[in-house]
Amino acid sequence: MRDLFLILILLGFIAMSFRYAYFMALGYLWVDFLQPQRLAYYVFTQLPVAMILGAGALVAFLFFDKEKRIRFSVLQGLVILLLVYQTMATFGWSPIESGAAKWDWVTKALIFSVFLPFILTTRVRIEAALAIMLFSTAAITMSAAAKTALGSSGYGTLALLVNNNTGIYEQSTLVTVTTAFVPLVWWFYKYNSFFKPSKLTFLIALGITVSFLIITVGTEARTGLVAMAVMAGIFWWRSSRKLLIAGLVAAVGIGSVPFLPESFVERMSTIQDPTADMSASTRLAMWEWTIDFVQDNPLGGGFNANRLSQIATTLVRKTGEPGFEDVTTTTVMEQGRAFHSSYFEVLGEFGYPGFLIWITTVILFYLQSRRIYSQNRKVWREMDEDDPDRSLFEWAMGFGQAVSIFVPTYMVGSLFVGIAFQPPFWHIMALTVSTAAMMTEKRADRIVAAQKEDEKQVRSRRRRPGGPATAAA
Numbered sequence: 001m002r003d004l005f006l007i008l009i010l011l012g013f014i015a016m017s018f019r020y021a022y023f024m025a026l027g028y029l030w031v032d033f034l035q036p037q038r039l040a041y042y043v044f045t046q047l048p049v050a051m052i053l054g055a056g057a058l059v060a061f062l063f064f065d066k067e068k069r070i071r072f073s074v075l076q077g078l079v080i081l082l083l084v085y086q087t088m089a090t091f092g093w094s095p096i097e098s099g100a101a102k103w104d105w106v107t108k109a110l111i112f113s114v115f116l117p118f119i120l121t122t123r124v125r126i127e128a129a130l131a132i133m134l135f136s137t138a139a140i141t142m143s144a145a146a147k148t149a150l151g152s153s154g155y156g157t158l159a160l161l162v163n164n165n166t167g168i169y170e171q172s173t174l175v176t177v178t179t180a181f182v183p184l185v186w187w188f189y190k191y192n193s194f195f196k197p198s199k200l201t202f203l204i205a206l207g208i209t210v211s212f213l214i215i216t217v218g219t220e221a222r223t224g225l226v227a228m229a230v231m232a233g234i235f236w237w238r239s240s241r242k243l244l245i246a247g248l249v250a251a252v253g254i255g256s257v258p259f260l261p262e263s264f265v266e267r268m269s270t271i272q273d274p275t276a277d278m279s280a281s282t283r284l285a286m287w288e289w290t291i292d293f294v295q296d297n298p299l300g301g302g303f304n305a306n307r308l309s310q311i312a313t314t315l316v317r318k319t320g321e322p323g324f325e326d327v328t329t330t331t332v333m334e335q336g337r338a339f340h341s342s343y344f345e346v347l348g349e350f351g352y353p354g355f356l357i358w359i360t361t362v363i364l365f366y367l368q369s370r371r372i373y374s375q376n377r378k379v380w381r382e383m384d385e386d387d388p389d390r391s392l393f394e395w396a397m398g399f400g401q402a403v404s405i406f407v408p409t410y411m412v413g414s415l416f417v418g419i420a421f422q423p424p425f426w427h428i429m430a431l432t433v434s435t436a437a438m439m440t441e442k443r444a445d446r447i448v449a450a451q452k453e454d455e456k457q458v459r460s461r462r463r464r465p466g467g468p469a470t471a472a473a
Helices: 001-017 023-034 051-063 074-093 099-119 124-151 171-190 200-220 224-237 241-261 262-269 278-297 340-381 390-413 424-461 468-472
Strands: 312-318 328-334
Touching: 001 023, 001 051, 023 051, 023 099, 023 124, 023 424, 023 468, 051 099, 074 099, 074 340, 074 424, 099 424, 124 171, 124 200, 124 390, 124 424, 171 224, 171 390, 171 424, 200 224, 224 241, 224 390, 278 312, 278 340, 340 390, 340 424, 390 424
Parallel strands: none
Antiparallel strands: 312 328
16 A cells, blocks of 8 residues: 555656656655665565656656756865865775775765756756755654654654664664754745645644654664754844843743653763763764874765774763762773764865865855845845835745754754765755756846846936927827
8 A cells, every 4th residue: 555655656647747847856855864765565675666756857848948057166176176085085996896886875875966956947946946945854753753642752763654773764864864854844845836834834844844853862873963953043143032041942941841752851861971981982983093094084974984993982981879889891892983074074084175166065064055145135124115026036035044044053063974975955955956057147137127128218307399300109
């Protein structure tokens, strides 16, 4: 039954693409986020669905898309440069043979993020792409949130749609992505063209938000708590009622403590003392190894360079009353430990040049979101209340604001989990590039229209009584 349902959705995307070519790209996003091949039992496991939809999206774009535009941006250029460099690192000087597997899925994600802005050329298309991302992610979190509310939780034990610990289904990755998605959920609720804001849509947005946040409790992933703190801090900083917001956040935080699982509270307490937790202490040792590794290999070790690592960490355990504690230490040896940080992931795999390209891309992505807000806000403030374009510019302002919260939330969360190349980040970047290009074109059209109107008025004022216009009359 599940296979049939997933097949119907897939066929729906394909069928709609005959009428609207960009639906093939939406289908690819759906597969990329939900990963139905892990949910199904037969058809999706037998066919390369992502490859079929990706190729179909390219064919639809080249031959059937009437609104396609080739608009190239600096961000797309940097992504291509990163693609070239990571290919050179992985197949040129990397000693890791297994790096090709990671190179494969990362390359697909980055190439599609470069390709998407050529397809997402209108407001409706951008909204549709974001809707696929949000609702596909919500499909993963809803069941997990319900299980958490019913008391089923635990680090690495919370069951999601599938029993898999890779990609977006990896729990620390999921909580970072979902927390960063929260501002985009509310932007979509307020500005989307499909459903007007109502009590029903408000409840849907609220339900998705709760499911996005509560899985941090269910997964007991410390990364999610850090990401939530960053997001809340940005919302507070930008609010006009800082005291009220701070009071509400404090009240919710304190009031929720009695309802939190004891295991969650204990795990969060290890943030203050990383030596008390094996996961935290080994990642610190891994980061030290990465710094030493890149000093000897400044160009990086290619994908999966972490498999060269061999680290020893000391775990400290304290028992008894404060002041009368018994301290025991345990030394743990590990080989091939994950980087557990996007920053060290990129540094270890691609060295200083790759890290520079990547961090420049991230910074320009954030600045692009701020420019979308500021440039369109300037035009919006000068508009008349009845200007037909006013709602579009307000839409773009809101999108810029939402993305400018998404980026720092995601990047701070990625300090503690290796998600530098996970598709959600790069696909939101593609939507940002699309929005910036669309609004740049719109502002240019308004300038041209204003110039024509000015020229028309000048010609009208130059007419004199008895002149050619009067004589002709």
